[in-house]
Amino acid sequence: MDEVCRAPSPTIVVPWRSDEDVMKLLSREWLVTNGLGGYASGSLMNVATRRYHGVFVPDLPSPRGRTIVVPRLDDEAEIGDTRVILSGAEHADGRLDSDLPRYLTEFRREWQTPTWQYAFHGRRLSKRIIMPYGQNSVYVEYRLEAGDPLRLRLRPFVTFRRPDAPLSEARQSPFPLTIVGGCYEVHLCDGVPAMKLCLRPEGGVFIADHTISTEISYRVDRDRGSPHVENLFSPGYFSIELEQDRSVAFVASMEPWEMLERGSDAVLSGERDRLQKWMSQWPGEKEEFELLLGLAADQFIVFPGSRREEQALAEASADVARTVMAGYHWFTDWGRDTMISLEGLTLSTNRHREARAILLTFARYIRDGLIPNLFPEGERTGLYHTVDATLWYFHALDRYYEVTNDRDTMVALYPALVQVMEHHVNGTRFGIGMDPRDGLMRSGADGHALTWMDAQVDGWIVTPRRGKPVEVQALWHNAVCLMGQWAEAAGDRPERWQGMAKQIEDSFNGRFWYEAGGYLYDVIDGESGDDASLRPNQVLTVSLRHPILNKDRWTQVLSVVRDKLLTPFGLRTLAPGHRDYKSMYFGDLRARDAAYHQGTVWAWLIGPYIDAWLKAGLDRVEARRLLDGFRAHLSEDGLGTISEIFDAEPPYAPRGCIAQAWSVAEVLRAYQKTKQQPEDA
Numbered sequence: 001m002d003e004v005c006r007a008p009s010p011t012i013v014v015p016w017r018s019d020e021d022v023m024k025l026l027s028r029e030w031l032v033t034n035g036l037g038g039y040a041s042g043s044l045m046n047v048a049t050r051r052y053h054g055v056f057v058p059d060l061p062s063p064r065g066r067t068i069v070v071p072r073l074d075d076e077a078e079i080g081d082t083r084v085i086l087s088g089a090e091h092a093d094g095r096l097d098s099d100l101p102r103y104l105t106e107f108r109r110e111w112q113t114p115t116w117q118y119a120f121h122g123r124r125l126s127k128r129i130i131m132p133y134g135q136n137s138v139y140v141e142y143r144l145e146a147g148d149p150l151r152l153r154l155r156p157f158v159t160f161r162r163p164d165a166p167l168s169e170a171r172q173s174p175f176p177l178t179i180v181g182g183c184y185e186v187h188l189c190d191g192v193p194a195m196k197l198c199l200r201p202e203g204g205v206f207i208a209d210h211t212i213s214t215e216i217s218y219r220v221d222r223d224r225g226s227p228h229v230e231n232l233f234s235p236g237y238f239s240i241e242l243e244q245d246r247s248v249a250f251v252a253s254m255e256p257w258e259m260l261e262r263g264s265d266a267v268l269s270g271e272r273d274r275l276q277k278w279m280s281q282w283p284g285e286k287e288e289f290e291l292l293l294g295l296a297a298d299q300f301i302v303f304p305g306s307r308r309e310e311q312a313l314a315e316a317s318a319d320v321a322r323t324v325m326a327g328y329h330w331f332t333d334w335g336r337d338t339m340i341s342l343e344g345l346t347l348s349t350n351r352h353r354e355a356r357a358i359l360l361t362f363a364r365y366i367r368d369g370l371i372p373n374l375f376p377e378g379e380r381t382g383l384y385h386t387v388d389a390t391l392w393y394f395h396a397l398d399r400y401y402e403v404t405n406d407r408d409t410m411v412a413l414y415p416a417l418v419q420v421m422e423h424h425v426n427g428t429r430f431g432i433g434m435d436p437r438d439g440l441m442r443s444g445a446d447g448h449a450l451t452w453m454d455a456q457v458d459g460w461i462v463t464p465r466r467g468k469p470v471e472v473q474a475l476w477h478n479a480v481c482l483m484g485q486w487a488e489a490a491g492d493r494p495e496r497w498q499g500m501a502k503q504i505e506d507s508f509n510g511r512f513w514y515e516a517g518g519y520l521y522d523v524i525d526g527e528s529g530d531d532a533s534l535r536p537n538q539v540l541t542v543s544l545r546h547p548i549l550n551k552d553r554w555t556q557v558l559s560v561v562r563d564k565l566l567t568p569f570g571l572r573t574l575a576p577g578h579r580d581y582k583s584m585y586f587g588d589l590r591a592r593d594a595a596y597h598q599g600t601v602w603a604w605l606i607g608p609y610i611d612a613w614l615k616a617g618l619d620r621v622e623a624r625r626l627l628d629g630f631r632a633h634l635s636e637d638g639l640g641t642i643s644e645i646f647d648a649e650p651p652y653a654p655r656g657c658i659a660q661a662w663s664v665a666e667v668l669r670a671y672q673k674t675k676q677q678p679e680d681a
Helices: 219-223 264-280 288-298 308-316 335-345 352-363 389-404 407-426 470-489 495-511 536-543 551-565 589-596 603-615 620-625 629-633 661-675
Strands: 005-007 011-015 029-033 039-043 054-057 072-079 082-085 104-110 113-120 123-130 137-146 150-157 177-180 183-186 195-200 205-217 229-242 247-253 523-526 529-531 570-572
Touching: 029 113, 029 123, 054 072, 054 137, 072 123, 072 137, 072 229, 123 264, 137 150, 137 264, 150 247, 177 205, 229 247, 247 264, 264 288, 288 661, 335 352, 335 389, 335 661, 352 389, 352 407, 389 407, 389 470, 407 470, 470 495, 470 536, 536 551, 536 570, 536 603, 551 570, 551 603, 570 603, 603 620, 603 661, 620 661
Parallel strands: none
Antiparallel strands: 005 011, 011 104, 029 039, 039 054, 072 082, 072 150, 104 113, 113 123, 123 137, 137 247, 150 229, 177 183, 183 195, 195 247, 205 229, 523 529
16 A cells, blocks of 8 residues: 555545554545535545544534534445454454455545445445535435446434533433434434435335444543543445446435436536536646645635524625535534635636635634734634734735736725734734834734644643744734725825835844844744844745845755754744744644654645745755655645644655645745746745
């Protein structure tokens, strides 16, 4: 399984032999999404290895949010008296209930569809999982491709908990089940539509057989020192005979019955058509690496399903509502992540309408000159404790405007942008505001970490950056320069912003240079004075449209970053040798947060780093080689996508979310940029 084959279409193929180490199946994960924030996900072993896994995890209306309702689907093939167990669970005593390693021949991710191929007792059986776009439904399809008939037994387990909720909160007693005319409905909670269960096409029988599966263990949570054992309830199982060249799909859905008439072939065909139509609109020839990244990008762009009122607001303006899920499985939509990701997820993939919708969605939530830092799971309103997310909004809008030349949207947003700037100049929440003495942006509030390095556990702010962080000044200067340009486009006077930009630039270059190290301070005027920790944040002083750093220092800064922070998967967040440097992100929550921004590699930083080096004159072919590590990574960890973070030292193990929006976005965007001719960049 060390060799990973690739088909000509956007497909990842993982061959399997029965004598291989099952850890290769347990450590790799698949992900399917539905464009609403919901998902299905698990290990290639078809055994849940983390509390976030589930066959069906819809995003329910506020205050529910993403909720696991079908954590597991046990599937068995019966051939006479022989039972072949194709999925199951891992128990607290270490037992694995599955024959899958003996009979699996191949796993593949075709487009976005995980597919397993089995061979046993003279038969070949395939299984694939599909979520219709824009529906809270899942189809698990089985097709007998060769051999005599067999009988399938499909047992869904049911729960009702948020993925991050304590496992003790999961209900283990029977959920009410209603059976009317072959329609099976599980009643999960008051105020929530009943979950529909059925087979498509109709057939077989449902056997009401209440079962509690006990002592289910999730190994990833165990290794993290978190609660990892729960019991699961099943109301019964479906039993159906399957003949050669026939298929049947188990369906679980929160939608009305009339939306479940289609078979799995029609659902899959609709998904392929949607993706092919979108990808055919990309300009130019696309390599397989780009197509795979494009498919990964699609999974993050969603309608904010749990905030239904957003659609009403959008429709009132003849528009649509869209947002970006920052990462699967646990992140919701974050302002900073969304704005950094916007260009790579939407503009690089010719999704201009979605880009505009995302910008307008966040503009509706501006409060006191700030866009939300994040929307908590299931909540209607955001939290605003961020100094940089709003400044990233200016960057995202600039990229959108340059690509689309959508002057109408720019002019419509201009009054709100002016108000944002006034709040930043005069001061707003969390101590965020311009220092009138030097024009630089300061921030800080007790109990809050306001930059992207925001790890906080048990009241401990791991990376305190109160004062004037380096990347905040770069973003602030860029936003002020952009306001000067946009003021002219809107018929306003640019002089104020032009003068302010000059003051900021002069102050920055007079204060931030750390002569002893030949790089930039990470923070000045902090609680402990000026912080000379070598971090990657200074890359933004070169990478943005309007660089704040004097050009004669670009190469020196980037050389230090290259020598101390660059890895095959992005940039370290702290240079080795620092007293707080951590080489591995592992252990319980406190240990992981202590490493989160203290050495751990972040993939998204490779985008600004490549931007900066191209500005400084690095060859494009050489720049593209910096992305080579991500090619193989698409077949590791989360299949077909890019992880959030990596360990700081070889072998650079992937950590954190298996699928992170800004990781995918920045790798895709940077790759496309390295393909452009200099005059097109």
